[in-house]
Amino acid sequence: MPKPLIVANWKMNGSLEGLKDFFEKLDLREYAEAVVLPPAVYIRDCISAIGNRALAVGIQNIWTEDAGAFTGEISAKMARDIGAYWALVGHSERRQLQKESDELVKQKLECSLKAGMNVIVCVGETLEERLSGQAESVVSKQLKKVLAIDLTKIQNEVVIAYEPIWAIGSGESATLEEVKEMHAFIRNVLLGVLGTLGANVRILYGGSVTAENSADLIKQDHVNGLLVGGASLKADSFSLILNALD
Numbered sequence: 001m002p003k004p005l006i007v008a009n010w011k012m013n014g015s016l017e018g019l020k021d022f023f024e025k026l027d028l029r030e031y032a033e034a035v036v037l038p039p040a041v042y043i044r045d046c047i048s049a050i051g052n053r054a055l056a057v058g059i060q061n062i063w064t065e066d067a068g069a070f071t072g073e074i075s076a077k078m079a080r081d082i083g084a085y086w087a088l089v090g091h092s093e094r095r096q097l098q099k100e101s102d103e104l105v106k107q108k109l110e111c112s113l114k115a116g117m118n119v120i121v122c123v124g125e126t127l128e129e130r131l132s133g134q135a136e137s138v139v140s141k142q143l144k145k146v147l148a149i150d151l152t153k154i155q156n157e158v159v160i161a162y163e164p165i166w167a168i169g170s171g172e173s174a175t176l177e178e179v180k181e182m183h184a185f186i187r188n189v190l191l192g193v194l195g196t197l198g199a200n201v202r203i204l205y206g207g208s209v210t211a212e213n214s215a216d217l218i219k220q221d222h223v224n225g226l227l228v229g230g231a232s233l234k235a236d237s238f239s240l241i242l243n244a245l246d
Contacts, residue, residue: 006035007228010038035085036050061094066115077115088119092165109158117156124163163207164207211244
């Protein structure tokens with residue numbers, strides 16, 4: 001298993017002045033692999049500000065085709081063309097606000113891999129689904145639907161990000177026991193779907209990750225990295241998360 005993967009999802013936040021200050025202050029060591037997902041309009045500016053430092057840039061969302069009459073959309077091929085190496089697909093905010101289905105997420109995964117990108121696939125349950133005992137069945141269904149493609153011939157990396165929807169932006173992370181149980185469950189699903197290949201897929205936790213809880217989260221079995229939202233917007237807090245294994 002490679003280094004832990006720490007991903008900064010800036011969502012719809014940022015500015016030119018702010019990103020320059022962010023990268024100047026970021027304490028980037030070598031304990032983890034780091035990826036920043038800025039709004040698409042800032043991808044090239046981030047790449048320029050990063051320079052030759054070991055920090056990759058990705059895109060928060062892509063469309064399912066390389067080109068065509070899809071006003072407002074960006075293809076994975078275009079994102080890769082300007083230097084983005086990672087694509088995030090299936091984030092809960094898009095599933096909820098844009099009503100994205102598992103089938104659409106699968107198509108985005110396939111298109112991103114075809115374009116030569118690494119892909120982070122998000123899965124997770126709502127509070128109602130967890131309280132009614134459906135958390136595992138919901139996550140299993142999402143995984144099996146999205147990963148119903150031949151990954152044995154894929155050279156790029158596919159990463160799974162578990163994000164309990166009820167924890168995102170709430171300030172309340174899932175408990176360590178809840179994280180441990182769900183990540184172990186996801187690993188078993190991956191092994192069932194992908195065979196031995198499933199043992200090498202990194203599983204990230206995302207859901208109110210902070211500088212304070214990151215060290216405990218990253219130490220849990222089958223937690224191979226973190227998907228960070230609000231705490232990734234400031235260089236000091238994201239630096240602490242990046243170096244949580246120090």
